[in-house]
Amino acid sequence: METVTDVRFLHLPLFCAERAWYYAMQLKSEANTEQRKKFHTLAKIKKAVTYAEELAELCKSPKCDAQTQLESQAYLSWIQAGMYFEQEVWDKAMKLYTQAKTIYEKLASAFTEDSQALYLQMVDEVSPNIRYCAYNIGDESAIAELKEMRRKGGEDQLTSHLDDLLSQTREKQTATLSEVTWLGRSVPVKSEPVRVFLLNVQESTKEIESTEGIDGKISIYESLLKQCIDAQQIMRDSLSDDANFKASQRGQAIEGKISNQHYLHSYLMYIRLSKTVDRNLLLIEKLKQYLPGKSIPEGHKITKPQDLVRLYDIIIQNLNEIPNLQGVETDLSEETAVKSTSYKAFRSYYIAQSFLAAKKWTETIALYERVLKHASQALKGCKKLKNLSKQEISSIEELVNRVNGEKYSCHANSILDLETVAEPVADISLIKKKPLIDRFDDYIEDKSVTTKKPNLVSFPPDFEPIPCRPLFFDLALNHVDFPSIESKMEQKKSGGLTGMVKGWLWGGGKK
Secondary structure, X not given: OOOOOOOHHHHXXXXXXXXXXXXXXXXXXXXXXXXXXHHHHHHHHHHHHHHHHHHHHHOOOOOOOHHHHHHXXXXXXXXXXXXXXXXXXXXXXXXXXXXXXXHHHHHHHXXXXXXXXXXXXXXXXXXXXXHHHHHHHOOXXXXXXXXXXXXXXXXXXXXXXXXXXXXXXXXXXXXXXXXXXXXXXXXXXXXXXXXXXXXXXXXXXXXXXXXXXXXXXXXXXXXXXXXXXXXXXXXXXXXXXXXXXXXXXXXXXXXXXXXXXXXXXXXXXXXXXXXXXXXXXXXXXXXXXXXXXXXXXXOOOOOOHHHHHHHHHHHHHHXXXXXXXXXXOOOOHHHHHHHHHHHHHHHHHHHHHHHHHOOOHHHHHHHHHHHHHHHHHHHHHHXXXXXXXHHHHHHHXXXXXXXXXXXXXXXXXXXXXXXXXXXXXXXXXXXXXXXXXXXXXXXXXXXXXXXOOOOOOOOOOOOOOOOOOOOOOOHHHHHOOOOOOHHHHHHHHHHHHHHHXXXXXXXXXXX
């Protein structure tokens, strides 16, 4: 302790403990598929405990204040409790977790709000572990408290931690779930993680109904879909030697009845698709609260109609995949077709809203007609099906009434827009195109004159016609009679020939 002369002496064991602890958490997440990593996980946690003990010993130095000493003691209790928690020594883990929680509560009450938030966060993280230890010791009421914490939670790290604790609790209940029945066919469930997931699916309905707020319900669906992906991966690994499953993955046709495990994989895929649809419907319900024209709280982003269109596209795609699942003997195409048609009506409606915002009246009216077409087909299909809820049917009927009113309103706006704009716009648009120097006699309110690039003059200036240089033509030349020079031309010819002969002769004489 006397060697502690710098704060970095405390940083070294703290960083080593954190590194060992979170490496252990990574190994723990991978231990679901590789069992040997469980032993490696426990070894890393024990190493983190060793470093935490060194840190607590160094913090006993008189150079460390009381706050640092208490924090190191709480940190050591939390790390040690995590080790006993993994070893399933519930009484010791509960005792140490309670000790850490008590220290953090005392620290939170002694400091300002900024530091208080960090300590209270640790209290919230430790509390579910205490209740889970109490449940394993024998307190049956603890599981109800864990579920209540989960319902109140949002989408954060604590919620994920609660999901893990609840999954571990349900592992003890999987012995009662030996088979599952879907569409009249019962298949055995051999894999333990798949049993846990199916138990979560059964209990998720009650949890969603009792959860207040859309965000909490979406969080439950998100957690359920993550577990479904893990369960599907386990089933795919177990079906690696199944010829029919390999053929279906390649898109080939399958003859005969598929195996029980293959059928269970199709059931998990059906759960994933249906839960994704339910999750997206909740997202749509949440986004509708922030559409233009509604009172939007400060800090929230305004929802565009295109955002809802994308979600409806995903819903329609998921519904179209359900009838193509392998081994589905009962025809689900009629039910999914009715639901898909109803969602196509909502999708077309929000596409129309995006065109309406741009004042494209013709496209908007055409899309309204498509909405009415899809809605009428969906209502006809709802009469044949008995398993659709009244809420779904009433939402389609409400959409039809809304579109009938908005369609005529859009038609009226298109006529008014044409009458008020068509006459003056033609003249004004032509005048505005002229530069200001050419329209001094025409008064219009042109806001472009006060902008940074006003249309004042034409630059570079346009070409203007100018007179060209004159061309002179001698017109009298064609009317002048010149004298004949034929006689002079003949004399010139004779003289030339004689001179040439004489020259030749004289030249020869000289030689």
